[in-house]
Amino acid sequence: MFKSKKLMAVTAFVLMFALIISGCGASQPEEQSNQQQEQNSGGNESQAGSGNNAESQENQERVIEHAMGTTKITGTPQRVVTLYQGATDVAVALGVKPVGIVESWAELPVYEYLKADLDGVPLVGEETQPNLEEIAKLKPDLIIASKLRHEEVYEQLSQIAPTVTHETVFKFKDTVQLMGQALNKEAEATKLLAGWDTRVADFKQKIAAKLGDQWPIETSVLNFRADHARIYVTGYAGDILHELGFVQSEYQQEEAAKGTVVVKLTDKESIPSMNGDVFFVFLSDPSNEEAVQKTYEEWTNHPLWQSLDAVKANQVYQIDEVVWNLGGGYKSAHLMLDQLYEHFELEK
Amino acid sequence: MSNDIQHKHFTRSEMVSELLRKKALTVIFTLILLSAILFIAGLSAGSTVLNPLDVVKHLTGAGSGEHNFVIHTLRLPRMLLAMLAGAALGVAGLIMQGVVRNPLGSPDIIGVTGGASFAAVFFLTRLAGSVSIKWLPIAAIVGAAAVSALIYALAWRKGVTPVRLVLVGIGLSACTGALTTMMIVLNDEYSTTRAYLWMTGSVYGAKWSDVYSLLPWVALLVPLSLLFAKSANVLETGDETAAGLGVRIQLHRIGMLTISVALAGAAVAFAGGIGFVGLIAPHIARKLVGRAFGYLVPVSALIGSMMVALADVVARTAFLPLDIPAGVFVSGIGAPFFIYLLYRSRHQ
Numbered sequence: 001m002f003k004s005k006k007l008m009a010v011t012a013f014v015l016m017f018a019l020i021i022s023g024c025g026a027s028q029p030e031e032q033s034n035q036q037q038e039q040n041s042g043g044n045e046s047q048a049g050s051g052n053n054a055e056s057q058e059n060q061e062r063v064i065e066h067a068m069g070t071t072k073i074t075g076t077p078q079r080v081v082t083l084y085q086g087a088t089d090v091a092v093a094l095g096v097k098p099v100g101i102v103e104s105w106a107e108l109p110v111y112e113y114l115k116a117d118l119d120g121v122p123l124v125g126e127e128t129q130p131n132l133e134e135i136a137k138l139k140p141d142l143i144i145a146s147k148l149r150h151e152e153v154y155e156q157l158s159q160i161a162p163t164v165t166h167e168t169v170f171k172f173k174d175t176v177q178l179m180g181q182a183l184n185k186e187a188e189a190t191k192l193l194a195g196w197d198t199r200v201a202d203f204k205q206k207i208a209a210k211l212g213d214q215w216p217i218e219t220s221v222l223n224f225r226a227d228h229a230r231i232y233v234t235g236y237a238g239d240i241l242h243e244l245g246f247v248q249s250e251y252q253q254e255e256a257a258k259g260t261v262v263v264k265l266t267d268k269e270s271i272p273s274m275n276g277d278v279f280f281v282f283l284s285d286p287s288n289e290e291a292v293q294k295t296y297e298e299w300t301n302h303p304l305w306q307s308l309d310a311v312k313a314n315q316v317y318q319i320d321e322v323v324w325n326l327g328g329g330y331k332s333a334h335l336m337l338d339q340l341y342e343h344f345e346l347e348k
Numbered sequence: 349m350s351n352d353i354q355h356k357h358f359t360r361s362e363m364v365s366e367l368l369r370k371k372a373l374t375v376i377f378t379l380i381l382l383s384a385i386l387f388i389a390g391l392s393a394g395s396t397v398l399n400p401l402d403v404v405k406h407l408t409g410a411g412s413g414e415h416n417f418v419i420h421t422l423r424l425p426r427m428l429l430a431m432l433a434g435a436a437l438g439v440a441g442l443i444m445q446g447v448v449r450n451p452l453g454s455p456d457i458i459g460v461t462g463g464a465s466f467a468a469v470f471f472l473t474r475l476a477g478s479v480s481i482k483w484l485p486i487a488a489i490v491g492a493a494a495v496s497a498l499i500y501a502l503a504w505r506k507g508v509t510p511v512r513l514v515l516v517g518i519g520l521s522a523c524t525g526a527l528t529t530m531m532i533v534l535n536d537e538y539s540t541t542r543a544y545l546w547m548t549g550s551v552y553g554a555k556w557s558d559v560y561s562l563l564p565w566v567a568l569l570v571p572l573s574l575l576f577a578k579s580a581n582v583l584e585t586g587d588e589t590a591a592g593l594g595v596r597i598q599l600h601r602i603g604m605l606t607i608s609v610a611l612a613g614a615a616v617a618f619a620g621g622i623g624f625v626g627l628i629a630p631h632i633a634r635k636l637v638g639r640a641f642g643y644l645v646p647v648s649a650l651i652g653s654m655m656v657a658l659a660d661v662v663a664r665t666a667f668l669p670l671d672i673p674a675g676v677f678v679s680g681i682g683a684p685f686f687i688y689l690l691y692r693s694r695h696q
Contacts, residue, residue: 103670123669128541129552131664131671132422133395148538151481153553159421167477168538264533 064181067147067167068154076184077142081135081161084127084169085111087144089329090179092117094188100138102127105326113322113335127169136160142182144175170236170328192330199337204245206346219246220276220310221324225284226291229299231255231263231274237324240333244340249275271304279310282321317343372643375636379650383431386654390661391423395668429554430660430674431653432562433619434629438652439570440612441626442633442644443604446580448510454627455612457517458605459495461623462524464616467491469528469543473535476542484546485561485617492613495524500605507598509587549622549675551660558618565614566649573607573645576600580641622675625652628682635689655682 061074081100082088088101092114101118103109103126110118125131127149143163150157157163164182166175173193180189208215219241221232232238233255251273255263283292299305310316323335341348392398398415406419445453455461471487500508503516532540579600587597612626629652630644637643659681660674
């Protein structure tokens with residue numbers, strides 16, 4: 001009896017001890033690694049500084065604020081690794097060929113629309129778990145990452161090279177701005193964004209002229225998968241449509257206000273919530289095409305589907321998933337806009 | 349004459365235990381040797397293959413420092429974290445199987461993985477972005493502890509019997525599983541990708557701070573579990589027998605459960621939902637050294653650590669440049685080996 005009580009006491013004591021120690025362990029090394037990080041970035045600066053003495057402008061140190069803090073970058077980075085699709089796209093748009101990119105979500109390993117520009121660029125793994133050793137091997141001088149995807153490895157990435165992060169992966173304008181600053185191409189970035197704004201204004205004016213009273217129209221971005229359907233309420237395509245002046249059903253507005261990006265529908269009874277004047281539809285998962293096609297047919301043959309405004313008006317368009325959803329970049333935004341011009345038969 | 353027989357009998361049982369001891373020590377020694385080989389091989393393998401001799405030099409401090417970043421910052425903490433997590437899960441599973449007297453027992457049964465998954469997915473889908481990711485392990489371990497305590501409390505009826513514990517555990521695991529799925533379904537794909545990744549289990553992006561945080565749990569609790577060796581051996585024979593032999597069943601049971609939950613919870617907090625190890629490592633250990641708890645603890649720890657470490661080495665080297673979550677390979681490595689052991693023992 002005495003013995004087991006003693007045993008319990010020892011157990012309790014040891015557990016508490018473990019908690020305390022692991023608490024210390026959690027905080028201490030972090031400080032150390034932060035220091036290391038600073039030292040490391042300091043080292044990079046002096047290296048870059050001595051290498052680029054010729055042009056004094058090149059030596060300018062820029063401090064960039066981003067989703068995970070501030071990062072110092074000296075001069076114009078030459079070896080950039082992009083760790084999410086949108087960043088890869090924007091790099092190409094800014095006229096920079098990255099030295100390393102992550103695998104695309106479809107059309108593996110690189111999206112068709114970027115293939116020509118990214119010929120021969122090595123992959124560093126998947127966007128969700130990029131291979132740190134591969135990245136280190138490329139000896140980059142700038143890494144573009146996403147807080148959403150790479151928060152856990154930000155510390156290691158920063159030890160490889162100065163790393164700047166975007167909050168999510170789909171706000172392409174933020175990506176353009178961030179990368180413009182980081183790559184020392186702010187003028188180009190501003191130009192890109194201005195070019196976009198001009199086209200948006202043009203589109204708005206032309207579609208309003210064409211549709212007259214009908215404008216603005218309600219759109220829904222719909223997606224069919226093997227086992228469910230989705231409404232993209234906001235997100236990449238949703239944000240762009242919003243900017244172009246399209247509106248959404250009341251239901252979708254409510255969801256957007258709540259911060260919802262995607263509404264997942266598993267029951268055909270919720271088909272009415274898809275309602276809108278125009279549907280943009282894409283089918284996902286090329287690895288399971290049959291199942292996706294089956295879902296699509298089942299849902300679109302349902303009586304409720306026939307009662308939707310867009311279906312009645314024959315305004316259901318199939319769109320390109322890469323451009324509308326997976327690309328998440330600047331070039332893909334333009335391609336999406338091109339497709340919209342075509343759909344509504346507007347003059348470009 | 350009678351004296352003689354008794355004497356003979358005594359030496360024989362002594363001989364048997366001496367033989368067992370020798371066999372167990374041989375097994376343990378072999379496993380340590382294999383672990384060491386795996387350790388060096390794992391540190392050498394990667395997208396840059398290093399000479400094992402250079403790795404040994406680095407470890408002993410005689411290295412050139414050339415591969416400092418790859419070995420010290422990337423591979424070493426990852427390897428150590430995998431080994432620690434595997435060892436913790438192996439021992440946690442062993443204890444749990446002893447407590448519930450069921451060969452299918454594993455830390456999952458008392459809700460560790462379920463609770464940790466629920467908390468981690470909640471964190472990733474609701475709090476990530478606003479709360480730093482470094483709190484994720486704490487969230488996971490709190491979830492594990494809370495659900496385990498709840499299961500224990502609900503199973504209590506003048507003490508806890510293994511059968512009630514298993515039944516309540518399975519019930520609550522289903523509940524937490526349902527809640528976790530619900531959270532995933534209700535969230536957008538960006539955060540659910542992370543949630544799935546976590547649930548698969550991965551030691552990707554391991555840092556030294558993670559190693560320091562997990563180390564005290566393993567270093568203190570695994571030896572502590574040995575203190576329960578005697579009662580564990582007796583408890584396995586059944587409550588009545590154990591009580592008859594003077595073991596304070598409830599006290600020992602809760603002590604062992606606490607150790608098991610703490611070990612598994614800590615491992616899962618840092619390595620995610622690598623659940624299978626806790627189930628299979630103790631079985632492999634039993635095939636190797638029999639049923640004596642004192643030997644089973646180190647052997648389960650070694651087997652568990654080798655399983656996770658090997659899985660991670662394969663995961664990060666087999667499909668270069670892709671870096672795949674280790675959880676994908678854990679069952680792929682453990683199950684065939686276990687089946688081989690079963691097959692061999694049947695044909696002996």
